Amino acid sequence: MISREIYEEVIFQAIAKGATTIAPDIRQGFENAIRRETKPAAKEGLEKTYGSILRSAELRNPACPDTGWPIFYFKVGNECRLEGGMMALEEATRSAVRRATREGFLRSTMKHPLTGFDPGDNIGSNVPNFTYQFVPGDSMEVTYVAKGGGSECFGGTRHRVVAFADGVKGIEKFVIDSFVEATRSGGICPPNVLGIGIGGTANIAANLAKEAACLRTLGSKNPDPQFARIEEDLYKALNSLGVGIMGIGGDTSVLGVHVEYAYTHIAGICVAISSNCMVARRGSFRITADGTVEEMDSPDWFGGR
Amino acid sequence: MATYHLKTPLSQTDVEQLRIGDVVYVSGDAFTCRSRLHRWVLDEGHALPQAGKDRDLLIHVGPIVLREENRFKLVSFMPTSSIRFEKWGARAVEQWGLRMIIGKTTMGQETMDMMKEKKCVHVSPQCVSPNSWVQNIDITDVELFDELGTIEATWSMTVKELGPFVVDIDCQGNNLYKNHEKEVDEARDKALKALGIDPDFQYTKLY
Numbered sequence: 001m002i003s004r005e006i007y008e009e010v011i012f013q014a015i016a017k018g019a020t021t022i023a024p025d026i027r028q029g030f031e032n033a034i035r036r037e038t039k040p041a042a043k044e045g046l047e048k049t050y051g052s053i054l055r056s057a058e059l060r061n062p063a064c065p066d067t068g069w070p071i072f073y074f075k076v077g078n079e080c081r082l083e084g085g086m087m088a089l090e091e092a093t094r095s096a097v098r099r100a101t102r103e104g105f106l107r108s109t110m111k112h113p114l115t116g117f118d119p120g121d122n123i124g125s126n127v128p129n130f131t132y133q134f135v136p137g138d139s140m141e142v143t144y145v146a147k148g149g150g151s152e153c154f155g156g157t158r159h160r161v162v163a164f165a166d167g168v169k170g171i172e173k174f175v176i177d178s179f180v181e182a183t184r185s186g187g188i189c190p191p192n193v194l195g196i197g198i199g200g201t202a203n204i205a206a207n208l209a210k211e212a213a214c215l216r217t218l219g220s221k222n223p224d225p226q227f228a229r230i231e232e233d234l235y236k237a238l239n240s241l242g243v244g245i246m247g248i249g250g251d252t253s254v255l256g257v258h259v260e261y262a263y264t265h266i267a268g269i270c271v272a273i274s275s276n277c278m279v280a281r282r283g284s285f286r287i288t289a290d291g292t293v294e295e296m297d298s299p300d301w302f303g304g305r
Numbered sequence: 306m307a308t309y310h311l312k313t314p315l316s317q318t319d320v321e322q323l324r325i326g327d328v329v330y331v332s333g334d335a336f337t338c339r340s341r342l343h344r345w346v347l348d349e350g351h352a353l354p355q356a357g358k359d360r361d362l363l364i365h366v367g368p369i370v371l372r373e374e375n376r377f378k379l380v381s382f383m384p385t386s387s388i389r390f391e392k393w394g395a396r397a398v399e400q401w402g403l404r405m406i407i408g409k410t411t412m413g414q415e416t417m418d419m420m421k422e423k424k425c426v427h428v429s430p431q432c433v434s435p436n437s438w439v440q441n442i443d444i445t446d447v448e449l450f451d452e453l454g455t456i457e458a459t460w461s462m463t464v465k466e467l468g469p470f471v472v473d474i475d476c477q478g479n480n481l482y483k484n485h486e487k488e489v490d491e492a493r494d495k496a497l498k499a500l501g502i503d504p505d506f507q508y509t510k511l512y
Contacts, residue, residue, distance in 0.1 A: 048434040
């Protein structure tokens with residue numbers, strides 16, 4: 001049995017870590033982008049951004065003040081027992097979000113969609129949001145993702161249904177055109193981690209795209225060669241656009257392209273994209289049944305990637 | 306491209322000399338604004354907070370500020386996307402007497418036209434580095450905190466050598482990003498061809 005005291009504290013630590021740091025794979029992505037950048041203004045922008053992110057880890061302040069939508073992914077062991085059960089887990093998460101907002105790790109960003117009412121603690125209808133995956137074992141893993149408003153609101157997250165007649169060309173055309181539109185004047189804070197969901201209903205494709213953008217280890221490959229090829233082709237194509245950091249022109253427009261898929265209806269292929277901004281923030285921990293807590297570099301959400 | 310160190314209040318001459326691509330550092334008094342303040346004043350008819358009446362430097366930002374005893378502690382600061390305020394942009398420039406907006410992304414044609422007429426510029430950072438700026442900003446006051454909440458309230462700030470920001474809209478009607486868009490559009494056609502896709506590819510029309 002994992003006590004509520006332990007899991008609530010761990011969820012809080014996941015938020016604090018996720019808001020103030022970037023994981024080793026994203027750091028590597030920055031370092032690669034800085035090394036290969038040939039445009040001085042873009043290189044300087046990347047260096048300043050990376051420097052500020054590293055400083056946030058020391059200061060324990062948010063790496064970007066837009067701490068975004070608080071979203072949580074739980075990988076729960078089939079034999080895992082939590083004090084108070086799953087409803088208590090969600091209540092503890094809300095409590096951790098309140099504390100993180102009070103202590104300045106999260107900005108009070110969540111508002112009523114019509115009135116603009118600001119509850120001041122990032123708690124409201126369907127927020128924070130929860131996604132679960134059930135796996136063998138008795139441990140639980142939590143990942144907090146800070147999903148920024150820039151990358152979500154300015155065209156970097158959208159979907160389209162493509163006919164089987166259009167196939168991969170239709171999918172890739174949609175991704176390229178969407179990315180070009182969304183990076184005009186730097187709206188989605190490029191260079192981005194681009195997640196693509198192919199197949200399923202619109203919401204399935206959108207969820208896969210979001211998870212591909214926010215949870216996949218940067219630079220990991222889809223094990224299916226057909227999808228790995230789309231990842232590779234789009235990575236090259238998007239980086240040939242010259243969008244650069246904040247849309248000012250530069251050699252790196254995406255830090256990575258990750259594709260996930262679901263089987264689809266014979267009628268059409270839904271393709272969804274989800275962009276994560278360059279300050280791609282997440283925090284993951286594992287709690288084992290005896291209460292041992294282990295920090296994780298990557299959520300390993302898709303098993304090995 | 307030149308570098309300027311300007312002080313508020315900004316004169317017409319201060320901003321008229323700026324061209325897209327120039328680098329600006331600014332010192333003096335500023336106020337902040339997001340969607341709700343624009344709506345509060347320009348749609349709902351409330352008075353502009355005092356900070357806006359006194360100042361000609363507007364920052365589009367929702368900072369993280371902790372209220373401590375007798376002081377406000379600025380935790381994080383990064384200008385936010387200005388394009389979402391386009392509906393109010395021209396009226397804000399005209400009615401609030403703005404000379405400079407620090408924001409992110411850019412603004413639309415209507416605001417650009419008003420900026421040209423009233424002599425105002427838009428500047429933005431070319432990075433996301435909130436820790437570069439926190440030490441250059443003192444928060445002096447807040448208005449409409451109870452009405453609009455912590456990030457939409459009007460914060461009064463005294464800034465010192467805040468920058469570098471790049472001029473992306475100048476008073477001559479130029480937009481830095483518009484020039485870059487053409488290059489990206491050409492690169493897009495090449496990228497599509499490299500993927501074996503005709504740039505004029507038409508989707509099978511499903512809806």
